[in-house]
Amino acid sequence: MPEPLIEVRALDAFYGDFQALFGVSLEVARGEVVAVIGANGAGKSTLLKCIAGAIRSRRDAVLFEGEPIGDQPAHAVVARGIALVPEGRRLFPSLSVEENLIIGGQLGRPGPWNITRIYELFPMLAERRHMASTSLSGGQQQMVAIGRALMSNPRLLLCDEISLGLAPIVVREVYARLPSIVAEGSSLVIVEQDIVQALRAANRVYCLQEGRVALAGSASTLTREAISAAYFGT
Amino acid sequence: MEWVNIIIQGVLIGGLYAMFAAGLALIFGVMRLVNIAHGDLIVLSAYIALITTDALGLNPLVAIVIVVPIMAAIGYALQRALLNRTLGDDVLPPLLVTFGLSVIIQNALLELFTADSRRLRAGDIEVASFPVAEGVWIGVLPLLQFVVAVAVIAALQLLFYRTALGRAFRATSDDQAVAQLMGLDNRHVFALAMALSLAVIAVAGVFLAVRTNFDPAIGPARLIFGFEAVIIGGLGSMWGTLVGGIVLGVAQAIGAQIDPGWQLLAGHLAFLLILALRPEGLFPKVQG
Helix, strand or coil, X not given: CCCCCEEEEEEEEEECCEEXXXXXXXXXXXXXXXXXXXXXXXXXXXXXXXXXXXXXXXXXXXXXXXXXXXXXXXXXXXXXXXXXXXXXXXXXXXXXXXXXXXXXXXXXXXXXCCHHHHHHHCHHHHCXXXXXXXXXXXXXXXXXXXXXXXCCCCCEEEXXXXXXXXXXXXXXXXXXCHHHHHHCCCEEEEEECCHHHHHHHXXXXXXXXXXXXXXXXXXXXCCHXXXXXXXXXX | CHHHHHHHHHHHHHHHHHHHHHHHHHHHXXXXXXXXXXXXXXXXXXXXXXXXXXXHCCCHHHHHHHHHHHHHHHHHHHHHHHHHHHCCCCCHHHHHHHHHHHHHHHHHHHHXXXXXXXXXXXXXXXXXXXXXXXCEEEEHHHHHHHHHHHHHHHHHXXXXXXXXXXXXHHHHHHCHHHHHHCCCCHHHHHHXXXXXXXXXXXXXXXXXXXXXXXXXXCHHHHHHHHHHHHHHHCCCXXXXXXXXXXXXXXXXXXXXXXXXXXXXHHHHHHHHHHHHHCCCCCCCCCCC
């Protein structure tokens, strides 16, 4: 088996005295789409923050292309090629749509993505490029957030709850763009509460429950019953 | 005509206050740090100018090109070594640390330079003036200082809204955690902001030292002027700080004309008036 793009090994994570993750392990191969599902508070966002460096962890708890990066700060991790689309989008309100995209690409990592390509991926952003990012609809803001992350030309794109607060039709539209992102060479980890959407988009699924991996497997072979058991802990 | 002269003088000194204010507003805007040592750093730059002019025999206005990079380097080092460690969810540590820094700078200057008043000599330009109308005269030095202040504010405004560094400042100000996800090292961004702030007050410090006598104890009053100009102008735009400085300068000039003892009082009253009637300032920050 070839070396995975990212490997999380027995990761523990804490908020002060509260332990959010207990020995979580996960792998993502090149070109793979992995979904991480689970109920509120299961530790999904924490897992992504640990990979992105927003929460520091043990040095060898996260390996990217074989190199330990668990103790690296977020700004160094993105320079290596891991980008996070944060939960709630969190665009920069003082920046226009285009400035949000530019700042995402400010490290100048080479790769397929640039402003023009982002506007091709999400055409409705092009005509709104000079608008304040906060004046956009939720779905458009999500597109900016994804575009901003892509501008760093990541090898691995982490998407945290991209369906959150969006109408189902908008969610489908955003998800319809994911295959073109994978086609350009990025692997994806998507964290979702919307299980149906996640299973449709992913090759493999991890289900977190109270900070532990309760179930892992290929998206096509896992049964509904197994997933719901792992999800609700019944 | 007397009043016209007074208002003009007030406007021109307002440029100096605007430079005090711009440095403060920049730091507060980017990292929510209230720099209590700001006034003492202005005085420090005046003393650095004094050393430079004494040692090299330069005109103080030429010495600006030396003082500015020195102060910028001090700002960068100060932020990386000390102030970054004080930043966090709590606003108290940076206040206390910069307050301590203020005491340290004042006492170090007192040790090194004594409490004697000093002044920078810029030559004939200090007293040169020209008439603009019957009975209305404008001093060359105050005018130069005002023009420089406008240029500094314009440059800051351009930098903030038209350059990559300005974008990094605004993004870090909006959301520090997400800015780091974009590859911005906030410790470095903050240090650059402090370097820029001290570069601006280096210019202000030299003009202050040419215009008036200075001694190690005058820093805190300059800090108050800077604060007042920031509050009057609002945090929406660098131009707000210029207007804030001018309002403060004119109020002080009018007060001084009524009674010399009223100069500072009139400035404070103008500040309180704005604070009462328009607490967000004349050019408030537009919240998205």
